[in-house]
Amino acid sequence: MPRCATFVAGVALFLPMSAPSAAASRTYVVVIDKMKFGTVPPSLKAGDAVVWENRDMFRHTATATDGSFDVDLPAGKKGKTVLARTGTFAFSCKYHPGMRGVLRVSK
Template identity: 40%
Template sequence: MDNKHRRRRLAKICVLAGLFLVASVAAKAAEHTVVIEGMQFAPATLEVRPGDTVIWKNKDPYPHTATAVGGSGFDSGEIKPDRSWKFVAKKAGTFPYECTLHKTMTGKLVVK
C-alpha cells in the first residue's frame, strides 16, 4: 500500500470514528438544572426525556424541597442552602411539584 492509499484509509477511519462519537453523544441522556432562588423554581416548567437527569440547585439561604404533588413521583426532602438534589426522570408524564416548606413555590416537570 502506498502513502496515498494509507492516508485515504486513515481519513475514512477518522470519519467513521467521528460519526460514531456524534451518534453516541446524541443518544446520551441529558442533564437539566432547575435553580431555586428567590422562592422560585427556574424554569418553572421543565421538559425532559425519560432517562434525563434533573438537578435542583438551591441558591436561597434557607432549605427547600422539590416534591411531586400527590406522591406521584419524586421527593427531594430538604435541600439545604447551596446544595442540590438529582433525580433521573424515568416515567413519562406531567408532574406538578411544590416545595413542602413553602407551598406557594410550585413547578412542573414534563417527561416525554
C-alpha cells in the same frame, strides 16, 4: 457591579453534561433562587435527570404531588431527580407551597 435581581430570579440553566446525541440522557439544572423555582427545561425525556440547585439561604424541597420524587434541598445544596417515567409531574416545595412548577417528561 450591580446585579439585576429580577433577571436572576427567573434564570434556569440548561446544561447537557455530554455531547448532543439523540439517545443520550441529559442532566439539566433548575436553579432555586429568591423563593422561586427557575424555568423548567421544556423538552425533558424519560431517562433525563434534573439537578435542583438551591441558591437560597432557606431549606427547600422539590416534591412531586404524586409522590414520584421528593428531594430535600438544604440551603446552598443540590439534589438530583432521575426522570424514569414519562408523564406530567406537578411539584412544589413542602415548606413554601407557593413555590411550584411542572415537569413534562416525554418519550
